[in-house]
């Protein structure tokens with residue numbers, strides 16, 4: 001459990017950048033502020049190309065959006081509904097119960113707009129990649145303008161230190177100060193990468209806190225149970241020893257002790 005995941009290098013051989021994640025470790029919990037800001041980055045930047053089909057707008061309410069904020073966000077997207085009384089499908093604004101509306105209607109459209117590459121769904125991306133949190137964190141900071149001499153970039157690709165093979169179709173999505181948060185602040189690239197990874201890690205495992213707190217309760221329960229069994233064992237064995245003393249092979253000694261008033265009868 002305590003092995004540092006930073007020890008694992010990316011496939012390209014360059015060691016990944018690492019950050020302190022509040023959700024790591026057995027007592028780890030999510031940082032609500034970071035997740036909310038990460039969500040804002042997702043909707044304003046990544047969501048232009050990537051879907052998150054496992055998430056619904058109402059999930060945002062669990063993690064710090066007010067219901068009105070989430071409703072307003074959802075209403076900015078359209079989903080197909082129907083059929084209506086005339087048997088026709090129609091578009092309506094998305095509601096809390098709808099899944100995140102994907103940027104492209106299907107994979108072909110997504111590839112067509114992205115030089116033939118498919119922007120993967122980000123619902124569980126931090127679980128789908130080895131050392132996923134540090135990997136995505138590094139990937140977003142891994143773009144290099146200067147391409148090493150021995151590398152010839154394929155058309156439409158960008159050089160990224162941490163992407164396996166180093167040539168990625170995704171253009172650098174974040175540069176720092178890309179998104180203005182609710183309180184009017186902006187942050188640098190490193191901090192933005194941290195926020196979006198917090199959001200993606202929560203999306204990939206929203207039940208993490210419940211799982212960890214159950215784990216801690218189970219451990220406490222086992223420790224308590226061990227203590228009780230130990231006390232019980234001592235009681236039973238002390239009784240057995242006493243029986244041996246009073247009625248077993250040491251009975252003579254017991255009688256003698258009794259006579260000497262060393263033992264209560």
Ligand code: HEC
Nearest residue numbers: 045046048049114117118119120125136168169170173196
């Ligand atoms: C302009 C479109 C576009 C935007 C905006 C964009 N991406 Fe991508 N992304 C892509 C494409 C295309 C790929 C596939 C790249 C490839 O296969 O070479 C990709 C791949 C990825 C991958 C997978 C890398 C891998 O190991 O396979 C991750 C993770 C990712 N993007 C995260 C993000 C995040 C986080 C954001 C927002 C900060 C973002 N992307 C914004 C187009 C985009």
